[in-house]
Amino acid sequence: xxxxxxxxxxxxxxxxxxYVISEVIRQPVKYVWHRDRNLSDLDCVILPGGFSYGDYLRxxxxxxxxxxxxxxxxxxxxxxxVLGSCNGFQILCEAGLLPGVLMRNECLQxxxxxxxxxxxxxxxPFTRGLRAGQVLTMxxxxxxxxxxxxxxxxxxxxxxxxxVFRYATADGQVVKAANPNGSVENIAGVVNETGTVLGLxxxxxxxAETAMGGTDGxxxxxxxxxxxxxxxxxxxx
Amino acid sequence: xxGTEPKVTLDLARGLGLTADEYDRIIARLGREPSYTExxxxxxxxxxxCAYKHSRAFLSRLPTRxxxxxxxxxxxxxxxxxxxGWAIVFKMESHNHPSFIEPFQGAATGVGGIxxxxxxxxxxxxxxxxxxxxxxxxxxxTRQLVNGVVSGISWYGNCFGCPTVGxxxxxxxxxxxxxxxxxxxxxxxxADRIFRARAEGVGNPVFYVxxxxxxxxxxxATMASxxxxxxAEAKRPTVQVGDPFTEKLLLEACLEAMATGAVVGIQDMxxxxxxxxxxxxxxxxxxxxxxxxxAVPQRETExxxxxxxxxxxxxxxLLVGARGRDEELRCVFAKWELDAVKIGEVTAGPELVVRxxxxxxARVPVDAxxxxxxxxxxxxxxxxxxxxxxxxxxxxxxxADYGATLVRLMSAPTIASKEWAYRQYxxxxxxxxxxxxxSDAAVLRIKGTxxxxxxxxxxxxxxxxxxxxxxxxxxVCEAARNVSCAGGRPLGVTDCMNFGSPERPEILxxxxxxxxxxxxxxRALEVPVVGGNVSFYNETSGQAIxxxxxxxxxxxxxxxxxxxxxxxxxxxxxxxxxxxxxxxxGGSEYLWTLHGRVAGRLAPxxxxxxxxxxxxxxxxxxxxxxxxxxxxxEGGLAVALAESSVSGTRTGAAVGCDVTVERGRRLDETLFGxxxxxxxxxxxxxxxxxxxxxxxxxxxxxxxxxxxxxERLTVRAAGRVVVDVAVDRIEHAWRSGFERHMA
Numbered sequence: 001x002x003x004x005x006x007x008x009x010x011x012x013x014x015x016x017x018x019y020v021i022s023e024v025i026r027q028p029v030k031y032v033w034h035r036d037r038n039l040s041d042l043d044c045v046i047l048p049g050g051f052s053y054g055d056y057l058r059x060x061x062x063x064x065x066x067x068x069x070x071x072x073x074x075x076x077x078x079x080x081x082v083l084g085s086c087n088g089f090q091i092l093c094e095a096g097l098l099p100g101v102l103m104r105n106e107c108l109q110x111x112x113x114x115x116x117x118x119x120x121x122x123x124x125p126f127t128r129g130l131r132a133g134q135v136l137t138m139x140x141x142x143x144x145x146x147x148x149x150x151x152x153x154x155x156x157x158x159x160x161x162x163x164v165f166r167y168a169t170a171d172g173q174v175v176k177a178a179n180p181n182g183s184v185e186n187i188a189g190v191v192n193e194t195g196t197v198l199g200l201x202x203x204x205x206x207x208a209e210t211a212m213g214g215t216d217g218x219x220x221x222x223x224x225x226x227x228x229x230x231x232x233x234x235x236x237x
Numbered sequence: 238x239x240g241t242e243p244k245v246t247l248d249l250a251r252g253l254g255l256t257a258d259e260y261d262r263i264i265a266r267l268g269r270e271p272s273y274t275e276x277x278x279x280x281x282x283x284x285x286x287c288a289y290k291h292s293r294a295f296l297s298r299l300p301t302r303x304x305x306x307x308x309x310x311x312x313x314x315x316x317x318x319x320x321x322g323w324a325i326v327f328k329m330e331s332h333n334h335p336s337f338i339e340p341f342q343g344a345a346t347g348v349g350g351i352x353x354x355x356x357x358x359x360x361x362x363x364x365x366x367x368x369x370x371x372x373x374x375x376x377x378x379t380r381q382l383v384n385g386v387v388s389g390i391s392w393y394g395n396c397f398g399c400p401t402v403g404x405x406x407x408x409x410x411x412x413x414x415x416x417x418x419x420x421x422x423x424x425x426x427x428a429d430r431i432f433r434a435r436a437e438g439v440g441n442p443v444f445y446v447x448x449x450x451x452x453x454x455x456x457x458a459t460m461a462s463x464x465x466x467x468x469a470e471a472k473r474p475t476v477q478v479g480d481p482f483t484e485k486l487l488l489e490a491c492l493e494a495m496a497t498g499a500v501v502g503i504q505d506m507x508x509x510x511x512x513x514x515x516x517x518x519x520x521x522x523x524x525x526x527x528x529x530x531x532a533v534p535q536r537e538t539e540x541x542x543x544x545x546x547x548x549x550x551x552x553x554x555l556l557v558g559a560r561g562r563d564e565e566l567r568c569v570f571a572k573w574e575l576d577a578v579k580i581g582e583v584t585a586g587p588e589l590v591v592r593x594x595x596x597x598x599a600r601v602p603v604d605a606x607x608x609x610x611x612x613x614x615x616x617x618x619x620x621x622x623x624x625x626x627x628x629x630x631x632x633x634x635x636x637a638d639y640g641a642t643l644v645r646l647m648s649a650p651t652i653a654s655k656e657w658a659y660r661q662y663x664x665x666x667x668x669x670x671x672x673x674x675x676s677d678a679a680v681l682r683i684k685g686t687x688x689x690x691x692x693x694x695x696x697x698x699x700x701x702x703x704x705x706x707x708x709x710x711x712x713v714c715e716a717a718r719n720v721s722c723a724g725g726r727p728l729g730v731t732d733c734m735n736f737g738s739p740e741r742p743e744i745l746x747x748x749x750x751x752x753x754x755x756x757x758x759x760r761a762l763e764v765p766v767v768g769g770n771v772s773f774y775n776e777t778s779g780q781a782i783x784x785x786x787x788x789x790x791x792x793x794x795x796x797x798x799x800x801x802x803x804x805x806x807x808x809x810x811x812x813x814x815x816x817x818x819x820x821x822x823g824g825s826e827y828l829w830t831l832h833g834r835v836a837g838r839l840a841p842x843x844x845x846x847x848x849x850x851x852x853x854x855x856x857x858x859x860x861x862x863x864x865x866x867x868x869x870x871e872g873g874l875a876v877a878l879a880e881s882s883v884s885g886t887r888t889g890a891a892v893g894c895d896v897t898v899e900r901g902r903r904l905d906e907t908l909f910g911x912x913x914x915x916x917x918x919x920x921x922x923x924x925x926x927x928x929x930x931x932x933x934x935x936x937x938x939x940x941x942x943x944x945x946x947x948e949r950l951t952v953r954a955a956g957r958v959v960v961d962v963a964v965d966r967i968e969h970a971w972r973s974g975f976e977r978h979m980a
Contacts, residue, residue: 009482009485009486009573009574010396010482010485010486012397012398012485012666013666015667016666016667016668019668019684020668049666050398051395051396051398051481051482051485053482054396054480054481054482054483055396055482056482109388109391109661110388110391110392110395110661110662110663111660111661112395112659112660112661112662112663112664112665113660114886139665141395141663141664141665141666143395203665205668206665206668208668209668211671211682211797211798212665212668212670212671
């Protein structure tokens with residue numbers, strides 16, 4: 001699978017994703033500059049974390065109108081996969097590729113900490129190797145991660161099982177104490193209607209090696225590759 | 238323009254911070270009266286902040302050589318070789334004065350400044366650490382300062398994309414009018430690709446790159462060279478405003494430009510901005526420089542030559558390029574949407590010639606600017622010192638309840654968990670951080686090798702005020718011991734010297750003694766000082782801070798898989814105490830927290846013992862023999878044990894312990910007394926014999942003191958249980974002790 005990692009001015013998780021894709025899951029990967037519109041040689045585009053264009057306006061607002069994100073519309077329409085983490089999730093919402101918005105954390109402070117994520121939807125290409133109800137551990141690092149959608153949007157999102165991850169306790173309880181940013185209904189990650197565009201605030205690339213404290217983030221990429229599902233390794237988890 | 242400039246007089250020079258004697262020296266050096274612009278150049282470059290007038294005579298005592306040293310003091314930052322072709326570039330700097338006036342921007346631009354010092358050397362910043370000092374934690378003003386400083390660091394570091402992995406925060410009333418913000422940055426570069434701040438090659442173009450210049454921060458360097466009075470807040474306009482996004486672009490553009498081979502030298506426009514770069518760069522290379530100020534990108538109108546030279550606008554660099562490769566350089570900066578404008582060229586020297594719209598506005602020999610005056614002012618111990626040292630802490634009553642005392646110390650804001658602060662910092666970007674904040678040292682892997690580095694900062698003003706020489710040595714020892722506890726072999730020290738006014742003999746004495754102490758410790762531990770900075774004049778209305786040298790140490794681990802953290806991992810591990818028994822309550826956290834005193838004598842320091850203990854700990858960590866290693870610092874042995882019990886990364890995963898101590902002179906001294914060269918380690922029972930064999934070789938005093946496990950922390954002495962507290966209670970006190978002051 002050919003991956004592209006988008007670099008906006010101000011992106012900083014680009015190198016970390018690139019490292020995981022090339023050195024850990026050993027797939028072909030290249031950087032995609034924010035002015036590029038040609039995504040035709042890619043299977044999956046990653047929108048990594050950072051502060052695109054400084055995010056001095058609203059997080060992701062400027063990047064949501066950038067040439068590469070405009071090109072994503074066609075890329076998605078043609079069946080390409082898009083994974084947006086942290087700033088990438090904010091950009092996908094700003095671009096209208098995912099519903100809802102990401103607002104300033106309820107505590108009004110930046111938060112960098114480990115979180116537990118309850119897996120709710122295992123019917124997406126990013127989660128098909130997981131069990132519903134499984135709890136993953138991944139860190140967050142953001143100041144604007146409070147997901148919000150108005151009631152009709154939220155109802156529609158739920159009706160189509162668009163909520164993929166919710167912040168939870170280590171044993172999978174979705175409670176306020178486990179919510180690091182005040183997001184509505186503890187939402188941490190959502191997908192689009194076709195399941196091919198995933199946005200989440202946590203950083204899967206920071207949970208991709210044992211040395212870094214865990215490998216749960218790899219499960220998303222491995223699900224995407226499908227390799228482990230075929231030999232059944234995942235399904236036994 | 239010249240018509241609107243003030244007339245140059247002695248009074249004007251004084252107003253700019255120069256003395257009558259310095260003014261005469263300028264006239265003698267030039268052979269004429271300086272122009273207004275020239276006077277501005279001298280006032281900035283001869284300020285204490287830039288010229289180290291009062292400190293240079295002492296700084297030369299620091300050891301600055303080692304086989305693995307690639308760059309010592311005198312450049313933007315120091316560099317050490319860590320093997321496999323890689324070098325670590327690092328430095329710590331203070332941003333104390335601006336942070337008091339405007340905590341958020343002051344701290345933010347402190348981070349920005351030190352980041353630039355690192356990437357001008359060609360290194361990619363991989364870690365930030367910050368040592369902060371504030372006044373009384375229960376004062377609302379302190380809360381506002383802590384909030385402002387922490388959010389400023391968080392904002393700049395996070396947006397830029399460099400993880401903040403460590404540091405410390407301590408409180409004492411002496412810092413209430415002068416908080417300390419010392420920021421250390423660590424960068425990674427190929428050992429053969431280090432860039433330097435030199436202006437070589439006559440005819441080479443001089444480029445201005447980065448942000449545009451405004452009127453912000455004019456005279457920042459001069460401000461940092463004077464004490465505050467009640468009007469300090471009126472100086473807010475001299476604080477610069479940061480833009481971390483532009484800094485990130487500047488980082489990427491500079492590293493990309495350096496990779497082209499078209500960069501000859503580069504320097505950050507920090508304190509004293511363009512004035513500093515245009516004189517220091519040629520001075521280092523024995524050349525001169527000619528610049529045209531009207532070419533400088535400006536974001537305000539009608540800026541005078543004086544303002545353009547002295548502005549401390551952030552996120553700017555002066556770059557000397559290779560002749561004929563202008564277009565290549567411009568393209569790189571254009572890609573990152575940054576200005577890169579040729580403003581002049583390197584000349585044969587020896588002068589700096591500054592023009593504005595073609596008219597010369599300054600013509601000064603570069604060494605006259607770069608070689609400021611040096612003072613050897615009188616210094617003498619303060620009159621109060623002997624009495625303060627003579628105080629015997631054992632004249633105070635013993636605590637009635639040792640368990641409650643331990644809990645109280647664990648919740649003291651200086652000891653308690655600093656998670657409230659570091660959860661606001663990105664700690665992992667770059668995916669190198671193997672040990673996150675909260676252990677003795679942070680550990681970062683070096684991708685593509687088996688190696689890692691350990692980094693820590695330390696400094697204890699209470700110890701330094703009571704014994705500046707030993708206190709200075711202890712700052713080096715503690716930071717190095719933290720690195721050793723993580724498994725790292727210390728390679729270099731950067732020091733930030735925070736003191737009051739050097740014009741007072743007792744302050745200068747504290748400084749000189751502290752430097753000697755640092756020098757002795759560095760020699761004993763065989764680590765060079767690679768650079769740092771001196772921050773004098775940390776006084777408000779005559780009240781000086783505690784003398785506070787902060788040392789940052791970088792060490793290398795040959796095997797990233799063999800590292801240690803400070804917390805107990807499981808039940809049934811044996812606990813050993815390594816190092817000497819000598820401790821003292823003099824200058825201790827116990828004496829301050831319980832009795833509100835900073836007095837007494839410090840425990841003796843045997844530097845050879847310190848070296849041996851550190852080397853023994855490293856050997857044990859590297860052999861994979863210890864499951865935890867933690868140095869005994871503030872709060873002594875009891876607090877070290879309690880921290881090892883409760884500081885694991887997950888709340889509620891505390892591991893208790895049961896230990897037996899020698900009673901000593903008095904139990905409070907034994908449990909809470911502070912002394913150097915002491916480390917607590919835990920060892921799996923199955924590896925006990927191996928550990929004993931290793932310790933036997935190391936020739937240090939040590940003994941088994943207990944076992945991990947259970948839900949209580951129990952200490953026995955002379956056959957009696959003297960502390961028996963639920964670890965939950967200790968954990969709660971420790972996790973909430975700092976945060977409760979911030980709510």
